[in-house]
Each structure stands twice: as C-alpha cells, then as structure tokens.
Amino acid sequence: MAGQTSDVRAGGSTAPLVLAADDNAADRRLLELAFADLGEPYRLHTVADGHEALAFLNDAAADRPHLILLDLNMPRLSGLELLATIKADERLRTIPTIVLTTSAAPADRQAAYERHANAFFRKPVDLDDFFAAIRHLYDFWFVRAELA
Secondary structure, eight states, X not given: OOOEEEOOSTTGGGSOEEEEEOSOHHHHHHHHHHHHHTOSOOEEEEESSXXXXXXXXXXXXSOOOSEEEEOSOOSSSOHHHHHHHXXXXXXXXXXXXXXXXXXXXXXXXXXXXXXXXSEEEEOOSSHHHHHHHHHHHHIIIIIISOOO
C-alpha cells in the first residue's frame, strides 16, 4: 500500500495515530516536520489521495487512526468525497476528521461541514503559523478532548 508512517517519537503503538491525505508532497513533508517539532508522542501516516486513504482505513492490519487530516483538492477521490465516505461508514464516522486546506472559499467550508467535518482549517502560509496550527490541533484532539 502506498503511504508512509512516521514513528519518530516515543510511544510506539500507543501513540496517537494521525492519517493525513494530501496530494502535495511538500505539504506532506511539512506535516511530518510540524509533528516532529511537537516533542510529543505521535504516529503520522501520510497518503497522496483519497483512494490511498480509504485503502489504509479499510486495511484490517492497519491501526485505526485517532485523527484524520485531509486536503480538499486531491486527484482520483477529492477530500469532500473522502469525507462523505468516512462519515457514511459506521466503522469510521467517529474518527475526528479535519479539513486542512488552502481554500478560503465559503462554499468549500460549507460543503465540508455539510459532510460532517469536525473542523475546517486553512493551511497557514507562514511556517511558524503552520507549526502553531498543528500544535493547536494536537493539543485539542490529544490533550484536551476525550476521543471514542
């Protein structure tokens, strides 16, 4: 299966697992760097499109992610299509799913929430702001929130 898992912090298989779907290799690398910068336990599995994300989610041998980050504009299966599929599947619908995108279009934000996104984040352009956004996501979902 395509995709890459980073397991660079302590915690091994008990560390929170994040699935990130983004067709932009540079953005996937930026996510890897931002998570590594946290200094917290994590596992990050990155994929390049919605089909790869679904393959990972449906792989019986793969761990269930604790959080899904997805871009809207991906080939083969868009972020909105992936989001709708996740939220329609009773095995997956409780996984918090965050849209992380460059889109500022209100219609994209509305469409994401109509498909039951748990949050809609615009990717910050500034590197420090991007790292801070990932820190806030991590702190909220893995420190403050109690996940199913």
